[in-house]
Every structure is written in C-alpha cells, then in structure tokens.
Amino acid sequence: xxxxxxxxxxxxxxxxxxxxxxxxxxxxxxxxxxxxxxxxxxxxxxxxxxxxxxxxxxxxxxxxxxxxxxxxxxxxxxxxxxxxxxxxxxxxxxxxxxxxxxxxxxxxxxxxxxxxxxxxxxx
Numbered sequence: 001x002x003x004x005x006x007x008x009x010x011x012x013x014x015x016x017x018x019x020x021x022x023x024x025x026x027x028x029x030x031x032x033x034x035x036x037x038x039x040x041x042x043x044x045x046x047x048x049x050x051x052x053x054x055x056x057x058x059x060x061x062x063x064x065x066x067x068x069x070x071x072x073x074x075x076x077x078x079x080x081x082x083x084x085x086x087x088x089x090x091x092x093x094x095x096x097x098x099x100x101x102x103x104x105x106x107x108x109x110x111x112x113x114x115x116x117x118x119x120x121x122x123x
Contacts, residue, residue, distance in 0.1 A: 005035060014043075063107065069100030 005018045019032035049061040060067060072093045079090035 003036070006032065016041075062104075066100060066104045066107075069097055069104065072097035072100060 003018045005016060007014055007016045009015070016035050017032040018035050052060075060070075062070075076090050076093035076097055078084055079086045079093065
C-alpha cells in the first residue's frame with residue numbers, strides 16, 4: 001500500500017506529513033509523521049480577497065493602488081440614489097471605477113498577487 005501524504009497550514013506555513021502506521025513518542029501516539037523523502041513541489045493557487053464585513057474592521061487584501069476604486073464605486077452608487085441623484089457625477093465616478101478595475105485586471109494578469117489562504121486537501 002502506498003504511503004498517504006497530507007498537508008495542512010500551521011502558523012501560516014504549509015506542513016506536509018505522511019501516515020501509514022502508528023508511531024509512539026513518549027506518551028503520545030500519532031498516525032502521521034514527517035515525510036520520509038523530499039520531493040520538488042510546485043503549488044499553483046487562485047486566491048480571492050475576502051469580502052468586507054458590515055463593520056469594516058479588517059484590513060483590505062487588495063493592493064494599495066486599488067483602494068481608490070472601491071471609493072469611486074461607492075461615490076457613483078451614492079449619486080445614483082434618488083435622494084442625491086446627480087447623473088453626471090454618477091457617470092464620472094463610474095468611469096473612474098471602470099478605469100481602475102481595468103488596471104487591476106492587468107495587474108492580476110502579471111501574476112503579482114500575494115497572500116491568500118490554502119484549504120487543506122487530502123491526496
């Protein structure tokens with residue numbers, strides 16, 4: 001039977017273990033141990049920024065140069081509200097938002113993203 005390998009996140013690091021037999025160290029018995037051989041590993045990921053909550057208490061995962069885009073979208077939506085309806089202003093900020101979004105997509109295609117979360121999977 002082939003050795004089963006697993007990975008998980010520990011202190012923001014990827015930990016790789018293998019398990020096929022019980023191992024006792026002192027009084028602790030475990031079914032996993034460190035891997036027996038080191039192999040080259042390539043990790044391809046797709047990461048999405050977390051959605052903002054109602055309190056906006058967390059920091060943004062978006063690069064600093066695109067924080068203005070969120071502001072442009074909010075201002076545009078504010079000017080579209082019937083109480084403050086100013087279509088010219090709404091259109092101006094919508095165009096600014098679209099330009100910022102286009103730049104963000106170009107930035108993402110250049111593979112300069114950082115951070116993210118990895119969900120453990122068994123393989």
